[in-house]
Amino acid sequence: xxxxxxxxxxxxxWELQRAxxxxxxxxxxxxxxxxxxxxxxxxxxxxxxxxRAVQPQVIVxxxxxxxxxxxxxxxxxxxxxxxxxxxxxAHEARALGAWLLHYSTDYVFDxxxxxxxxxxxxxxxxxxxxxxxxxxxxxxxxxxCKHVILRTxxxxxxxxxxxxxxxxRLAQERERLAVIDDQVGAPTGADLLADISxxxxxxxxxxxxxxxxxxxxxxxETSWYGYARHVIEFARALGRPIKVAxxxxxxxxxxxxxTPAVRPKNSRLDTTKLxxxxxxxxxxxxxxxxxxxxxxxxxxxx
Ligand code: NDP
Numbered sequence: 001x002x003x004x005x006x007x008x009x010x011x012x013x014w015e016l017q018r019a020x021x022x023x024x025x026x027x028x029x030x031x032x033x034x035x036x037x038x039x040x041x042x043x044x045x046x047x048x049x050x051x052r053a054v055q056p057q058v059i060v061x062x063x064x065x066x067x068x069x070x071x072x073x074x075x076x077x078x079x080x081x082x083x084x085x086x087x088x089x090a091h092e093a094r095a096l097g098a099w100l101l102h103y104s105t106d107y108v109f110d111x112x113x114x115x116x117x118x119x120x121x122x123x124x125x126x127x128x129x130x131x132x133x134x135x136x137x138x139x140x141x142x143x144x145c146k147h148v149i150l151r152t153x154x155x156x157x158x159x160x161x162x163x164x165x166x167x168x169r170l171a172q173e174r175e176r177l178a179v180i181d182d183q184v185g186a187p188t189g190a191d192l193l194a195d196i197s198x199x200x201x202x203x204x205x206x207x208x209x210x211x212x213x214x215x216x217x218x219x220x221e222t223s224w225y226g227y228a229r230h231v232i233e234f235a236r237a238l239g240r241p242i243k244v245a246x247x248x249x250x251x252x253x254x255x256x257x258x259t260p261a262v263r264p265k266n267s268r269l270d271t272t273k274l275x276x277x278x279x280x281x282x283x284x285x286x287x288x289x290x291x292x293x294x295x296x297x298x299x300x301x302x
Contacts, residue, residue: 111264
């Protein structure tokens with residue numbers, strides 16, 4: 001079996017290179033990959049030619065414009081990467097009879113209320129990122145290709161820039177920190193998402209009726225403030241030189257930290273459909289975060 005992976009060097013893409021390997025031959029590309037196969041989503045004809053040349057049974061798309069704030073001023077690029085390119089991949093998948101596995105986000109919702117959203121809950125994105133990701137989902141669904149869309153949230157990895165790593169750096173530099181406490185969600189490891197992806201694909205290849213949209217996040221919930229505290233206290237317990245005192249981390253409302261993109265306050269996603277369809281257990285978010293921190297903080301010279 002041949003799997004064509006786009007976005008191989010991103011947080012999720014990097015972990016997918018590992019998790020997809022047992023499925024068969026993985027042709028893994030990023031937008032600046034050298035060689036004849038183009039994976040630059042700003043060049044749709046070249047990307048379509050890549051799919052036709054590789055002739056995969058499965059396409060996995062981990063590439064996206066994930067700069068939530070920069071999307072606000074880069075509308076065209078956000079649309080190209082997050083909506084047009086997934087639509088094109090879906091069109092090519094349909095023509096080949098291939099599966100398409102794609103990732104989306106809790107930002108397709110408006111974040112009202114306090115309960116976890118199910119897959120069929122009404123969407124209403126607040127940002128360009130959320131709007132373009134939703135447009136990408138809809139293009140895939142409209143294409144008629146065999147697909148699975150995994151909506152996730154608050155992704156971190158030991159590779160790449162992300163919230164826990166930023167908090168670790170700030171906690172070593174500053175005596176005081178202020179972190180948003182009224183946005184709630186589930187930090188989700190790229191490694192967990194990649195393992196879920198491989199399991200989902202194996203199942204889908206045997207049971208095509210599982211095609212559809214699923215929510216895939218770690219179990220439990222926290223705010224950015226709770227997340228930051230957990231990261232910092234874990235690092236302190238590992239003996240890292242943390243400057244900020246526990247009582248010098250202040251919870252603040254979103255209104256005190258304005259950003260170009262509006263983020264949903266309620267990022268809770270209901271994972272019942274994923275767990276029951278695929279027989280999966282999702283670990284608490286703290287388990288993956290602690291594993292990633294242990295890897296990042298105890299990595300010494302070989
Ligand atoms: P990353 O930003 O880590 O990776 C995105 C990938 O897209 C990178 O490999 C990047 O390449 C690639 N890329 C950038 N520009 C182009 C282009 N012009 N053509 C082709 N590829 C390009 O994202 P994540 O791994 O965190 O996200 C994976 C998926 O999960 C995305 O669909 C995202 O929307 C979704 N998601 C992510 C969340 C998060 O918190 N990060 C939350 C919810 C959903 P390079 O590294 O070389 O720049």
